[in-house]
Amino acid sequence: MGEIVLYGANWCGDCRRAKAWLREHEVPFTEVDVEHDEQARDKAIDIAGGRRNIPVLVLPDGRVLVEPTNTDLADAVTGS
Template sequence: MTSDAAPDRILMFGAEWCGDCRRSKALLDKHGVAYDYVDLEKVEDGADRAFAISGRTQIPVVVFPDGSHLVEPTDQALAERL
C-alpha cells in the first residue's frame, strides 16, 4: 500500500491545489526531511491508497516509517513527529 516510499522515509499523499499539503511539504523541506510524495492529481490510485491508510478523504495524509500516519496535521503536530 505504501510501496512508493523507501522503508525509512515519510510518504505523503497530497495535491498541489491543497493549501494544507503545500504547508506540510514546506515544513518537511524546512526541516530537511526526506520524503516521497504521491500527487493525487497524477497518480491514478493515489486517492484510494490514501483513503485505505487513513479511512478519511482529507489530505494530506502523512505516513511515517513505523506505519503510523497523520491526516491534515497542524505544523505543530507534524513537527512533533519529526
C-alpha cells in the same frame, strides 16, 4: 528517521504547508500526487480510514497523520 510518504495535491494548501515544513526542517519525504493518480487516491483514503482529507502522511514507523498541523509534524518527527 526513514522517509515519510506524503499523499497530496498541488492545489491543496495544507499539502503545500506540510511540504514546506518538511523541506525547511530537512525531513526526507516522497510525494504521491493523488490528483492525477486514482490508485494513489484510493490508497490514501484507505490509509486514512476512509477520510478524504489530504495530506495523508505515512511515517516510517507506520503511523499515519491526516491533515497534520506544523505542531503535529514536529511532534511526529521528533518522536514526542
